Amino acid sequence: MAKSKIAYFCQSCGFESAKWLGKCPSCQQWNTFVEEVIEKDNKAVPTWKVSNSTTQQRANKPVEVSEITFREEDRLLTPDKEFNRVLGGGIVAGSLVLIGGEPGIGKSTLMLQLALNMPNLKVLYISGEESEKQIKMRAERLSEVQTLNKSEIERPKSEINKGCYILTETSTQNIFKQIEELEPDLVVVDSIQTLHSSHIESTPGSVSQVRECTAELLRFAKESATPVFLIGHITKDGMIAGPKILEHMVDTVLQFEGDRHHVYRILRTVKNRFGSASELGIYEMLGEGLREVSNPSEILLSQRDEPLSGITISATLEGMRPMLIETQALVSTSVYGTPQRNANGFDAKRMSMLLAVLEKRCGFKLGAQDVFLNITGGIKVEDPAIDLGLAAAIISSYQNIPIPFKTCFAGEIGLSGEIRAVNRVEQRIAEAQKLGFEQIYISKYNMPSAAQDKKRMDLSRYTIDIKMVANIEEVFELLFG
Helix, strand or coil: CCEEEEEEEECCCCCEECCCCCECCCCCCECCEEEEEEEECCCCCCCCCCCCCHHHHCCCCCCCHHHCCCCHHHEECCCCHHHHHHHCCCEECCCEEEEEECCCCCHHHHHHHHHHCCCCCCEEEEECCCCHHHHHHHHHHHHHCCCCCCCCCCCCHHHHHCCEEEEECCEHHHHHHHHHHHCCCEEEEECHHHCECCCCCCCCCCHHHHHHHHHHHHHHHHHHCCCEEEEECECCCCCECCCCHHHHHCCEEEEEEECCCCCEEEEEEEEECCCCCCCEEEEEEECCEEEECCCHHHHHCCCCCCCCCCEEEEEEEECCEEEEEEEEEEEEECCCCCCCEEEECCCHHHHHHHHHHHHHHCCCCCCCEEEEEEEHHHCCCCCHHHHHHHHHHHHHHHHCCCCCCCEEEECEECCCCEEECCCCHHHHHHHHHHCCCCEEEEEHHHCCCHHHHHHCCCCCCCCCEEEEECEHHHHHHHHHC
């Protein structure tokens, strides 16, 4: 018989200990250790039919980098352009992708919609949370008005559902038996916390079970060159549930964000071994499924009938993608003794720095004022290029003077009040011009020096009025006189 042992695992980071500990020495969290029974059985190894095993084809010796062949067609393009962008250009063969998000945000809808719309591919959708009838009901709803893009013609249900197989199973051994018979081109697991392996005696969802099931799926993906998508739950802190090692094992980690009370969802790349880790995809949640939003600037800008104070438009970048976002500020006299400082979608510490610069360099008395900042659309922005837009919104609300509709900002503010240069300013200007803005404020230091005259940015091709400013006092002089 296999020998069993008892170990204690931290539910937060996966740290293993031979005895119970009140405080985890790894993540410093209290009361996170749980007891698990582990069965040592080194003989039992999951087996599956491997038709194109990469481990059998390559020799077990070092290979020079120049001798390694790489083909661009190894990436599998999906009909969803937003999904392709977030993955770095498509699905890589043999990759393991983890998708996390809050309950009810639309993770299962996104992956089922992907499985139903993969042309000429055999997709296996494994569900441990829903029955076959529940998935069928959702698939029928997604198939009613399912289109790839607005410009494309709707396809009949039979064509959409062709090639998608549903398996309701939680045992990894039974799953691999079905995979061996079906030989799918793509596997989706919903969710990894519901799977269990017979090699581990602990309950499904525990640290050891999640780690073992992920390891088995990782070995299958790498040896069979089959991409696998895992849906993962998140904790109350917004982190993916399970040990932190789970995120290190997978190739790509995607975060599905958004407010369930709003229609827009954001698919953000947290980690990507095959592309940029700062890409962003935006979807609109409709009754018949998720629709990709090709121009996010239009949904992030609200339509107003009359000019309002405290509202500005800032040009930001998410990965390689320029976007125009609406930044809002509200400044009012503090009723209580201590002024309030709240920021939604922006770093509160950076907001405090901007307020200190405005008070020190420009003479605005904001120490006794309540200041509230908001980035519309429910997104979080870390780009310092929106500093200038936020500062203008704060002073606009403080003076109760609206800023013109067609004015945009892109600049970082330093501690001395100077407007610092930002990267990829040409893309920001082009995006503002495309959406019909009449003027944009940028740093004059974005212009190269005379020694770099050959690389000088050509502004003549833009029809938008470009305001080159050096410090924050010059900006307020042009805006408010």
